[in-house]
Amino acid sequence: MKLTKNLYFYPEKGMLDCNTYVIRDNISIIIDPGLTQFLPELLQDLHRDGIDPKDIGIITNTHLHGDHYWANEAFKKISGAKIVSHPIQKKFWDTTVIQTSRFFGLPTAEFTEDRLLDNDKLSAGELEFELIHSPGHSSDSICFYCKSEKILICGDVIFNQNTGRVDLPGGNADELKQSILKLSQLEIEYLLPGHMDIIIGQEKVKNNFEFVKKYIFSQL
Numbered sequence: 001m002k003l004t005k006n007l008y009f010y011p012e013k014g015m016l017d018c019n020t021y022v023i024r025d026n027i028s029i030i031i032d033p034g035l036t037q038f039l040p041e042l043l044q045d046l047h048r049d050g051i052d053p054k055d056i057g058i059i060t061n062t063h064l065h066g067d068h069y070w071a072n073e074a075f076k077k078i079s080g081a082k083i084v085s086h087p088i089q090k091k092f093w094d095t096t097v098i099q100t101s102r103f104f105g106l107p108t109a110e111f112t113e114d115r116l117l118d119n120d121k122l123s124a125g126e127l128e129f130e131l132i133h134s135p136g137h138s139s140d141s142i143c144f145y146c147k148s149e150k151i152l153i154c155g156d157v158i159f160n161q162n163t164g165r166v167d168l169p170g171g172n173a174d175e176l177k178q179s180i181l182k183l184s185q186l187e188i189e190y191l192l193p194g195h196m197d198i199i200i201g202q203e204k205v206k207n208n209f210e211f212v213k214k215y216i217f218s219q220l
């Protein structure tokens, strides 16, 4: 589903899947391809929007929990795209990938990144994203912020009327609150989380930050 001229949204397809975002620009980027078992459906969705996976150049993730990165390697095989991780995600690989898989009693899905993102920027062409390290749900959470279009792709940091959980390895309630307070300062028209609904409209996004601060922070 097309959200803006360059941005597409594919809602999670079931338990343990996640929302997927595609940026279609000079370089096309897929953020969080989700679970491998839902990949055929995701490919159909892309096809319906006229997106050939072979046109996608970069696979990247908001953080390295299995529900977000499981299909990285399979998508790479189909598309020929490069897997590009943030240096923070490499740094916290053991906590986020290995220990979290162990926490759930799940195997670790293998993938190898082809290269690392620059620390603070990802340019797709017309759209340029600032990469904001936002720990708390996981140590390695990165938000993708496009200032010109007021887009924030925020993974599991903040949701519609909720936040990401903080009980997984590397989780930390105080860090999550700090991350959310920092993000709440940004001008955001499109708040695009890793699960459940997206929020469109600056007023609605602002209200959601207020709701979370007021009702959810005290429960963390």
Ligand SMILES: [Zn+2]
Pocket: 063, 065, 137, 138, 156, 164
């Ligand atoms: Zn997560």
Ligand SMILES: [Zn+2]
Pocket: 018, 065, 067, 068, 156, 194, 195
């Ligand atoms: Zn998730």
